[in-house]
Amino acid sequence: MATWIVHLRLAENLLQRIEGLDVAQFAIGNIAPDSGIPDENWAKFTPPLEVTHFSAPAEAAWKIADLEFYRRHLAGVPANDAARFSFLLGYFFHLVTDNLWRVKFVHPTKARFAAQFEADPRFDREVKRDWYGLDFAYVRAHPHSLFWRVFLQCEYIDDYLDFLPVEAVRQRIDYIKTFYQRTDAKVEEWYVQRPCLYLSETEMDEFVGDTTQRLYDVYAYLKSGMAGVENLTSALELPLDNKRLCGLGAPLACGEFSRQHSKGSLSRGECWMIKPEVVRQTDEVTILGRVFGTPLVVKGKTWLPITQWAAWGIMAWWAGRRKPARSWPERLGVGALTMPILLGSEWCHNLAHAAAAKWVGKPMDALRVMWGMPLVVYYELDDTTVTPRQHVARALGGPVFNALFFMVAWVLRRFTRPGSAARDAADVAVGTNAFLCTMSLLPIPGIDGGPILKWTLVGRGCTPAQADQTVQKVNGAVGAGLAAASAVAFKRRRHFWGALLAMFGALALGIAFGLIREKK
Numbered sequence: 123m124a125t126w127i128v129h130l131r132l133a134e135n136l137l138q139r140i141e142g143l144d145v146a147q148f149a150i151g152n153i154a155p156d157s158g159i160p161d162e163n164w165a166k167f168t169p170p171l172e173v174t175h176f177s178a179p180a181e182a183a184w185k186i187a188d189l190e191f192y193r194r195h196l197a198g199v200p201a202n203d204a205a206r207f208s209f210l211l212g213y214f215f216h217l218v219t220d221n222l223w224r225v226k227f228v229h230p231t232k233a234r235f236a237a238q239f240e241a242d243p244r245f246d247r248e249v250k251r252d253w254y255g256l257d258f259a260y261v262r263a264h265p266h267s268l269f270w271r272v273f274l275q276c277e278y279i280d281d282y283l284d285f286l287p288v289e290a291v292r293q294r295i296d297y298i299k300t301f302y303q304r305t306d307a308k309v310e311e312w313y314v315q316r317p318c319l320y321l322s323e324t325e326m327d328e329f330v331g332d333t334t335q336r337l338y339d340v341y342a343y344l345k346s347g348m349a350g351v352e353n354l355t356s357a358l359e360l361p362l363d364n365k366r367l368c369g370l371g372a373p374l375a376c377g378e379f380s381r382q383h384s385k386g387s388l389s390r391g392e393c394w395m396i397k398p399e400v401v402r403q404t405d406e407v408t409i410l411g412r413v414f415g416t417p418l419v420v421k422g423k424t425w426l427p428i429t430q431w432a433a434w435g436i437m438a439w440w441a442g443r444r445k446p447a448r449s450w451p452e453r454l455g456v457g458a459l460t461m462p463i464l465l466g467s468e469w470c471h472n473l474a475h476a477a478a479a480k481w482v483g484k485p486m487d488a489l490r491v492m493w494g495m496p497l498v499v500y501y502e503l504d505d506t507t508v509t510p511r512q513h514v515a516r517a518l519g520g521p522v523f524n525a526l527f528f529m530v531a532w533v534l535r536r537f538t539r540p541g542s543a544a545r546d547a548a549d550v551a552v553g554t555n556a557f558l559c560t561m562s563l564l565p566i567p568g569i570d571g572g573p574i575l576k577w578t579l580v581g582r583g584c585t586p587a588q589a590d591q592t593v594q595k596v597n598g599a600v601g602a603g604l605a606a607a608s609a610v611a612f613k614r615r616r617h618f619w620g621a622l623l624a625m626f627g628a629l630a631l632g633i634a635f636g637l638i639r640e641k642k
Contacts, residue, residue, distance in 0.1 A: 129215075132333055134267065136338060143208040144207075146275070147206075151215075152213070155217060157291045173285055174285075184358065189351055189355060191213065214357075215337050218336075258302065258313050408421075438456065456543050463550045467527065467554045469496055471524055472520060476519075487500055510580040510581035513573055514581070564604075575593055594634055608623035
């Protein structure tokens with residue numbers, strides 16, 4: 123039902139989230155249900171679709187009984203039998219995906235073009251020209267996708283299903299390999315040069331993203347051993363809500379498509395504030411260039427370096443407070459020396475995030491310069507094409523840089539004379555980078571520690587919605603700890619640190635009680 127490249131795109135996404143799978147066999151399994159040998163008109167298949175796709179009884183809500191396949195062939199297969207388990211899991215995912223594709227595209231298309239379907243019973247072939255045209259566009263635009271890297275080298279040898287002949291699977295694999303490498307005039311005219319009236323690229327991309335999450339939710343549910351699959355037809359009927367699958371006990375939140383239900387995942391009370399977007403995809407911006415593959419953008423006049431001027435004044439005041447005997451020219455000179463170190467540490471922190479993002483192959487969407495300072499931009503925080511490990515690596519880039527620079531500055535400080543401008547510069551470097559490294563690792567959404575905790579949990583089997591709720595609970599304890607530390611700082615007359623800790627504590631508590639959210 124869904125196209126072959128859609129199935130392989132889903133397989134590629136899920137391979138990034140489910141560890142231990144045999145990549146080649148998982149890819150083949152995601153194609154295998156379409157392995158009936160066709161007649162000359164491609165109208166009848168051997169084995170028939172009713173067998174390979176586990177057709178459900180007529181009265182069932184879903185066309186395909188994917189859970190029947192699960193009960194007969196997948197349940198009980200050990201994951202350490204990697205090749206068999208991977209093939210059967212891919213087969214199961216194919217069946218679930220076809221049920222979703224039918225609901226998402228087939229039924230709405232038939233309703234929208236009812237007159238055309240009534241006039242021509244074979245009108246579905248016209249519709250599928252768009253489907254497979256988008257497949258061709260995708261494989262040509264993504265030369266490093268699973269199709270090119272893995273599927274073209276795949277071979278099916280073992281017989282995992284008694285109703286599916288090995289030769290049928292081999293024939294279908296060979297056909298798909300050849301089909302998507304074609305560049306002849308017939309393919310170009312029939313599939314590629316299409317207006318996409320019946321399915322757009324955006325709709326297909328959204329389906330792949332949403333279905334990736336849905337299939338992973340199903341996988342996590344079944345892996346947990348939860349009851350409730352015995353009398354159901356499809357995995358799409360599973361009670362995925364309110365089930366505890368995460369090691370820390372957060373409930374799984376998933377619905378028709380998971381993204382639709384994440385909207386309320388952080389709610390204990392009325393939300394007072396949602397973190398403002400740094401820049402929207404629809405905003406008019408000026409691209410200054412690229413840094414580590416990331417566009418460096420400005421919007422209007424908000425690039426003006428107001429932060430630098432303000433920081434220069436603050437650092438000049440600090441230089442005089444530190445050494446009152448300094449004249450104003452000396453104070454301004456020390457401010458001019460320490461301001462770039464102070465703000466440069468933050469700039470390098472964000473540039474290190476950009477470098478880490480490029481290193482893992484998932485660059486930032488943008489780096490916006492606002493009032494002279496950089497702001498990281500990710501349009502989709504729960505991007506399903508980014509693995510949990512990649513999310514964590516991107517978030518660690520900044521703190522790792524600050525930790526390394528802190529150590530360098532600490533060593534260099536030993537070679538400076540107390541009371542000198544060089545010692546002031548070294549102290550600013552040590553203090554700023556110690557602060558950035560420490561505070562950025564707090565598990566608060568919006569700073570580095572929040573995504574690190576969240577995606578570490580996802581990597582252990584939680585869904586993003588589960589992990590969000592766990593992070594929310596953790597922020598309650600973090601907020602209480604910061605509030606206590608703030609009180610101690612104020613008691614010791616460290617008013618700056620007291621205010622700073624109080625601000626972070628209020629932020630953490632606001633998140634814990636659902637008053638502040640990172641996203642809608």
